[in-house]
Amino acid sequence: MESAEDWLVESLRLYQDFHAFDLSGATRVLEWIGDKGVFVAGYESLKKNEILHLILPLRLSVKENQGLCPERDFKVCHGGFSDASVFELKHVPDTRLLVTTGLPGSYLHVWQVAEDSDVIQAVSTIAVPEKEGGLWPRVAIFSSMAPGVLHGVRLRSLKVVDLESQKTTYTSGVSDSEELSSLQVLAADTFAFSCASGRLGLVDIRQKWAPSETISPGAGAAGGRWCAEVGGRGPGPSIASLGSNGQLCLFDPRDLSHPVSSAQCSVSAPSPDPELLRVTWAPGLDNCLAISGFDGTVQVYDATSWDGAGRQVEPLFTHRGHIFLEDNQTDTAPLVTTHTWHPHKSRTLLSAASDASLHVWDWVDTRAAH
């Protein structure tokens, strides 16, 4: 394939490190466990899916003498089978437990990663009160002495369930039927939610429902579907909200009434599957974001000098590997299903696509003096 060879030559200049893998099934999950392991899981609806605990290739995790380390392969450390498709997977910190969610959305599944063998075993299920056809509950974990699972399909069905006793310890208590698109635990008692409409909120579970919220940004404009992520390093805003039309709004958590800045990302078309939208903050770089879910690329942006005008911005870097290294000559171009940043290697990302490819890449920042 001519273009693949060309791209590979280009890649010498674009990337420091680059690894490409083929999973046995595509994943929408890339969840870290420590800084050396990730979980991936299949999302097929008609056959069994695999949940895998993968250990990063030694060459990527070793800190010194990288050149003397020839191992470039992922190691499958643990594996398990799920009949349900897995759209989200959360590791319960300080335990060997995992919680998964997907379609059909009537249960959350709890898994145990075995200690003395390589099996991931199903342990229990958590019933989801509100069962609705094509919707599935989002999940986040409150980690503490007694871990709690925050989950919900809509704002009204948001609740926290104690993992062990399965007793409900918190409910939103509202009748609002807005559909959720993401949940994120921020601290021992606070979490952030985002709705498909673009509405964002920060909630303190010690109080009755009184979130500090936004007015949905997409309501007046093109609409579309939104997702959000809280994170960010550096002095700027730390909440990013991404719309399926490519609009990116940044908020300051202290005042959610208006976005601090916004931009129109360089996407050629709205996302064909807005449920795959993903926006992440770089843990090791200031004001740096990555987005995916529009096509076969992952784009990295520097939001430092953005203003409130919603102007078109150019990415700092675009990862095109999933398009160029596609092996099967199928008609449908691959779509990036998820991506994540390495916890401490500042420019290393992992990205997965619908063709079951998994890339690990470390892009070269051309602005930095070499």
Add this chain to the structure above:
Amino acid sequence: MPEIRVTPLGAGQDVGRSCILVSIAGKNVMLDCGMHMGFSDDRRFPDFSYITRNGRLTDFLDCVIISHFHLDHCGALPYFSEMVGYDGPIYMTHPTQAICPILLEDYRKIAVDKKGEANFFTSQMIKDCMKKVVAVHLHQTVQVDDELEIKAYYAGHVLGAAMFQIKVGSESVVYTGDYNMTPDRHLGAAWIDKCRPNLLITESTYATTIRDSKRCRERDFLKKVHEAVERGGKVLIPVFALGRAQELCILLETFWERMNLKAPIYFSTGLTEKANHYYKLFITWTNQKIRKTFVQRNMFEFKHIKAFDRAFADNPGPMVVFATPGMLHAGQSLQIFRKWAGNEKNMVIMPGYCVQGTVGHKILSGQRKLEMEGRQVLEVKMQVEYMSFSAHADAKGIMQLVGQAEPESVLLVHGEAKKMEFLKQKIEQELRVSCYMPANGETVTLPTSPSIPVGVSLGLLKREMAQGLLPDAKKPRLLHGTLIMKDSNFRLVSSEQALKELGLAEHQLRFTCRVHLHDPRKEQETALRVYSHLKSVLKDHCVQHLPDGSVTVESILIQAAAHSEDPGTKVLLVSWTYQDEELGSYLTSLLKKGLPQASS
């Protein structure tokens, strides 16, 4: 009980020391005879005492099969055949036969000369061992003896690597050795037909990995070479004569062309000669590859790659040199290394495993100060890069191969059972085969149900067909015949034919039973009563009253006679042949119940 037994030999769970014993239908085969590269003592050899403690190995083993030339698959072969003692055939492919002795000799030199080991096999032993080798072609069925046959399949991985099918009658085992399912620039992917063996034996070492793509490995190699050359450095790539070297050359050539680079690339002449020689011999092996190469007649007609002269090593400016031997243990590559090691702009790229005791092994372990001959200390300032290019199948690859061959069961060697439970489940669920994972030294016994073909004589078949009632195709039908086993040939014939063939006379067995009846009338009347009774009861049978007064039911004869002492009692003589036992007994018990009162 027909069964297949498999025992991986040796102690320890590590990779290396591949050596597997298979017993199939009374034949014993040893698969590979590898060396464990991590040990310097006896632990590096497989434990051959598992095979037999007292007897001679030659008597016990029917053959030895070597899958490819890597030392962890053939390194212990001379030790096994010449020092432990084995004189039977050793099967391997032609390239393996050509390359094995070279690697074994290299290894021997390092062990004895560099590490001063005693009790190691000698050069002569390597030669004597290779005399026992029988080379095979791909897909050629080789008869080891009357019953045992083997066949080699293309495995990819390295030049000459093969997977072997071992067959005795209808039972077979396939051993994969090392293989890979994705083609590279000079080798194709492994391939096997739907041979449906009872068992497929494969390595589990890479079964739990997900391999980085070949393109990314190549990319990394190009990037490193480019970086070194850009900063004016010299790059040394120690290689073995074959295989990987060609691959890397093709890669660099393509890259140099595209990037319009000017730094010279050299290939040491010793390499060229050897490589050309092997290339001509084994062109069919490299031609298996799928992607076309631009190399036409001569493997080394590269635009940008030239023959090396040792004087060039001192030329200023950047360059890339491919030189032998591969582990930097002697010769040209070591010479060049010594010249270039002191400059941090330079780079050495090791494309494979290096045996302990070699300079290659030392620098890959991180050593930066080397003691050379004459107590000279060499400081290594050049950049050292370890790259792995060897192609192995990963989890996905194993599933693909098992899917191609469709075995009944899969056996994984060299892994820890606890660490492979998920893989076992995956194989069992997705491919619907049983999966075994023995530890080294542990024997796995697989029951088999071999099918024994039996020829049914046409005469017998015709007779059965003639016995009325068309056979229901779905129901089993009982057939009587004689099984003749002669010269591994099984035939089912009618008893008469068997007797004729064997020249035996047929014996007739006839039974006669007396049934006493109370009947004062004459015998003829009694006989008539019997006839009427049987005629009415046995509607499905042919009951006849013969002119001489006797009654026949099919072929059974009933005669009435007067009792010698009691005129009121009649004696019925019921007589039948052995073949009619069932009916005869039935008639007897029926008659014993008595006859109904005569009407009119």
